[in-house]
Amino acid sequence: SNLKMYFPIYTGLLRRHTGDVKAVDDVSFTIRAGETLGLVGESGCGKSTVGRAILRLYEPTAGRVVIDGDDIPALAPEALRKKRPVMQMVFQDPQASLNPRMTVADIIGEPLDEHTNLTGQEKLARIYELMDQVGLNRAFANRYPFAFSGGQRQRIGIARALALNPRFIVCDEPIAALDVSIQAQVVNLLEDLQDRLGLTYLFISHDLSMVRHIADRVAVMYLGQIAEISPRDDLYANPLHPYAEALLSAVPEPDPNGAARQRIILKGDVPSPANPPKGCNFCTRCPKVMPVCREIEPKLAEAAPGRMVACHLINPIPSTG
């Protein structure tokens, strides 16, 4: 709720604090147990920062992140350490997130060392179980990451994330660094694990076709804020926010007989998150901009059952006259 992640800007020899990069600026949403919430938007819109702030890999500037009753940003260090097993992350680049000097067994076993008192035998049994779950051959337990393909490395990263029986996993572009031919395999594995283990996902991606495949609901981000959150089918069939409409106009229609969508090309660049426009943050590029949009910031509000949209066109300000 009201999550903010500002990165301070310091300038000059005296390193004066002259402003903030508002990477995440007042973001609120709910994820229900067992569902997948897709988080989409162009690179730089703040979606990865949301994922990291939720898991407190960054210290949020403001806001609440309640997971199973605990407000994560408010937890003291020891309470946060105890909570860690519940919430895990699968990173974008398995190459960069795996220590090249550790064997697969050491990588998957590291969280077990930190958070459990398993004996050597119990730990090895758990490592093997995790390797089975993600489809890695147990015979490879003593190999190093370089010996694996990109897809296999991502399976190692997923096994590590599963080691402590999490309930909630932030998947940050988990397939973006993989060959197209194996992206579907990794996504299918994530879906399969979700069913078997009752996992809840925040699935961050700029791949709108993949999100359509995996997500139950989708949040669309632009310039540090949420433009729309809707059930997946509603969003893809009929995006309400003008930015969501433009973003989704680039997605190919799966139904070849369906009406062809008109591709909407946005003019101009995304403004700097250090200096977002007054009013609606999309007003500098919105094809439907109105005078009010440059003055008053639209708040995310219910536009239809289950659909939240931040736009004056969709949720007009009640006239006071």
Ligand code: SF4
């Ligand atoms: Fe466009 Fe105005 Fe809606 Fe913003 S509030 S998305 S500028 S119509």
Ligand code: MG
């Ligand atoms: Mg990112």
